[in-house]
Amino acid sequence: MPLEVSLRYPCETVFSGPAASVMGAFALTMDQQTSVVVDIGGTTTDLALILGGKPLYASRGAVLGGHYSHVRSFALRSLALGGDSALRWNGEIISIGPDRLGPAACFGGPVATPTDAINYLEGGKLGRPELSAQALKSIAQQAGLTVEELAQEVIRQVNGRLVASIKDMFKTWEQEPAYKIWEIVNKRKVKADLVVGIGAAAGSFVPALAKQLGCRALVHQYSPVANALGAAVARPTLSLLLHADTRQRAYHLNLEGISGEFNPHSQLEDAKKLALKHLQQIARERGMGRYADRYEFFLEEQFNMIRGWSTTGKQFDVGVQIAPGVIDGFEGVQP
Amino acid sequence: MKKKSQERQADVLGTGSAGQTGLVFFPAFDWAISPSHPEREERLLYTRDQIFEEGVMDLPQIRQYQPRLADPIDIARVHFCVPDIETQATEAHRIAAGGALVIADALMKGEIKNGFALVRPPGHHAMRVVHGNRGFCNINNEPIMIEYLRQKYGLKRVAIVDTDVHHGDGTQDIYWHDPDVLFISFHQDGRTLYPGSGFTSETGGPLARGTTLNVPLPPGTTDEGILFVLDKLVLPVLEEFQPELVVNSAGQDNHYSDPLANMSFSARGYALLNEKLSPDIAVLEGGYSVETALPYVNLGIIMAMAGIDYSNLYEPDYNENNFREDPANIKRLGEIVRELSDVFQQRHELVKAARQTLGPLFQRNRHIYYDTDQISEKQEESLKICPDCPGYLFIGSEAVGPMGRHRVYCISIPLQSCPRCQREARDFYLKMRRQPPKSYDYLYLQDRAADHYRQYDYGSQKERVTHS
Incomplete structure (x- = not known):
């Protein structure tokens, strides 16, 4: 959204960081595929889904500290697992994270991390590789493993947890409550075509991850900066909900306290036209008029109101938004 | 009694998240019998808003x-659908029944401690033989779930308590001859x-006497009266x-506030x-009081099942003085409770006597x-009286209507x-297929013992x- 709008609605910027990664992944692919976006950071890994070229929204709004909010956001999942997660031997198993004690050992950090494990396995391209080996060795000795075995175990665990979370994310989406017959009948199982890696460590994890998920991996030369790319090229979006009631002869929007008179003979098509008219008008007012024709309806409901045995009115709920996408002029990246 | 079965489940399945209440909410916002019919799209709309x-x-x-x-086999376990399952069980019906199956699976896997399938369309007026829709019902969701549980998880004894204001005549018909399913x-x-049945004299078939119990309540019965029946009859039984x-x-x-009935329950x-x-x-x-009852009643049931304090739950026009019972009514209910308790207590002797006589x-x-579809059906039902088992059943049915x-x-x-009844019944099916004594359109074999279901079309x- 434009900067001045975000000042008026700061809560709308929640999750703008991970959202930028999703849009970055879209900017790298620019197609209609179903992608898993894996953004591996230092402390956490963020996961998101792009289904058939459309980022998946959280059905009940952004979740903050375990609480649902009504802020519309992408469906995101964050794992306490990153390139700098601390490795430990707890006497029984190798644990990874959930905390970060500092950078990877090869960059002067206090403890071995998954980054050190990769560094070791890939021949020491990062920082001071001897520090990676040294930090890994102290844990390997406690666990009775060779450094090589430890490093592989770490990669296996990281991938295992990511695969489990990704599968769970798909399952959660498949089990999203549906309230209409056609939704149940038409809901197919989806399968990922692609895993898009974001962040500097993506190249080390994503190919193996994709293999385990049975799909292709995309690690682009811009993967390390895809978050910034997403922030730069995402076009502004706006979504609006309209509730109309023919008995009250009134409609209300969820934006800017707008309400007005509603013709009692209206049909669903009229309610949709009205919602779109307001969306486009607000878009223009917010300086995003050039994208006002990239709209899509995400909610259409109508119900009869019955009193006694006859219909006395109708209620409509319509949701319309400027679809997420990239700004005009951006045509994708070189492969 | 319940505690025991829950403890047993917890032992077998581990406690895990067994503290949760499972919920399938399927309002079928795109299905109605007709636009102004009580069973229409927005029936659960206000319930959704409330919850x-x-x-x-x-x-x-x-x-x-x-x-x-729900799969065709799930329906074939319970119903004889005429002319076929697809005609009687549309997608909406199969999803409503499937909602109950999902809850049943979650319960048996120990994922939940109990569950509520908030689904429509309903089912409790659908009988064993289905020629069409009666009382807004085509297929019967609870028996479909119970027969699924019996086949898949080996459950044997089940109790159904029908708390709908209308007599659950479909469920009663399906379990009329089954001594292991208690229907109250x-x-x-x-x-x-409607449907004009459910009197105290209806107590089950001769080999399942006493495991069907009906309590006809006088119009206007209140919370106090219904809870009296629950405490004095249902819970002890x-x-x-x-x-x-x-x-x-x-x-x-x-x-x-229900528009189709005349009771005073809150x-x-x-x-x-x-x-x-x-x-x-x-x-x-x-x-069918979609605005003034369902949102509150559904919320009340969910809260009670999940163990959430519901003491502040009441309708906007609730007045507790309206829910006291007339003492004469309690006296009448007491007589019914005594009559039915006696039948239940004597059920084993009654069945034994029936076998002998x-x-x-x-x-x-x-x-x-069939009120909804204006179909008139004539049925002749015969039960084989067996000394060793509840016997097998054969039904001749002729229906006339718009179809x-x-x-x-x-x-x-x-x-x-x-085994002997199974053999006899299977042979009987083959004989009927070869030489029906009269002209029939279809012949059915519902072989629950083998979980195997057949429908023969005499025309083609x-x-x-259908089998698993």
Whole structure:
């Protein structure tokens, strides 16, 4: 959204960081595929889904500290697992994270991390590789493993947890409550075509991850900066909900306290036209008029109101938004 | 009794998240019998608003599930659908039944401690033979779930408590001859309300006497009266019957604001009923006061099942003084409770006596009317009286209505049947297929013992076989 709008609605910027990664992944692919976006950071890994070229929204709004909010956001999942997660031997198993004690050992950090494990396995391209080996060795000795075995175990665990979370994310989406017959009948199982890696460590994890998920991996030369790319090229979006009631002869929007008179003979098509008219008008007012024709309806409901045995009115709920996408002029990246 | 089965489950399956209440909410917002019919799109709209706005779905005690489509075999276990399953069970019906199956699976896997399938369309007026829709029902969701549980998880003894204001005549018909399924229905007196049955004399077939119990309630019965029946009859009978599973066939039309009935039950009464009954699974049935009752009653049932304090739940126009019972009414209910308790206590002797006095066959002739589809059915039902098992069943049925005339013959082998009855019934099917004594359109074999279902079309001479 434009900067001045975000000042008026700061809560709308929640999750703008991970959202930028999703849009970055879209900017790298620019197609209609179903992608898993894996953004591996230092402390956490963020996961998101792009289904058939459309980022998946959280059905009940952004979740903050375990609480649902009504802020519309992408469906995101964050794992306490990153390139700098601390490795430990707890006497029984190798644990990874959930905390970060500092950078990877090869960059002067206090403890071995998954980054050190990769560094070791890939021949020491990062920082001071001897520090990676040294930090890994102290844990390997406690666990009775060779450094090589430890490093592989770490990669296996990281991938295992990511695969489990990704599968769970798909399952959660498949089990999203549906309230209409056609939704149940038409809901197919989806399968990922692609895993898009974001962040500097993506190249080390994503190919193996994709293999385990049975799909292709995309690690682009811009993967390390895809978050910034997403922030730069995402076009502004706006979504609006309209509730109309023919008995009250009134409609209300969820934006800017707008309400007005509603013709009692209206049909669903009229309610949709009205919602779109307001969306486009607000878009223009917010300086995003050039994208006002990239709209899509995400909610259409109508119900009869019955009193006694006859219909006395109708209620409509319509949701319309400027679809997420990239700004005009951006045509994708070189492969 | 319930506690025991839950403890057993917890032992076998591990406790895990077993503290949660499972919920399938499937309002079928794109299905109606007709636009102004009580069974229409927005029936659960206000319920959705209420439970979502109260944040019920977000509570840690609640786990929401997505329904699925029930398979043809799930329906064939319970019904003889004429002319076929697809005609009687549309996608909407299969999803409503499938919602109950999802809850049943979650319960058996130990994912939840109990569950509520808030689904429509309803089912409790759908009988064994289905020629069309009666009382807004085509297929019967609870028996479909119970027969699935019996086949898949080996459950044997089940109790259904039908709390809908209308007599659950479909469920009663399906379990009329089954001594291992206890069916208790309390409902507004059949002399004053659809379907006009459910009197105290209806106590089950000769080999299942006493495991069908009907409590006709006088119009206007209040919270106090219904809870009296629950405390004095339903709970003690359940305690003695020791079911492995208790199902609430949860109609909500006893509510004082229901437009189709005349009772005086409140949302709080419903919540208290479910707390006391503590069903393993509740399945929504009727209830047509879509704005003034359903949002509160559904919320009350969910809260009671999930163990959430519902003491502040009441309708906007609730006045507790309206829910006291007339002492004369309590006296009348007391007589009914005594009469039915006696039948239940004597059930083993009654069945034994029936076996000794009846000949090899027990017959009943019935006329069944399908109000929604205006179909008139004549049925001749025969039960093989067996010394070792509940016997097998064969039904000749002829229905006339807008769809024309259908003549069918149905044979049903119960799960508990003895090997000899199974053999006899299977041979009988083959003989009927070769040489029917009269002209029939279809012949059915419902072989629950083998979990194998056949439908033979005399016209095309084709047989459809459904098995797992």
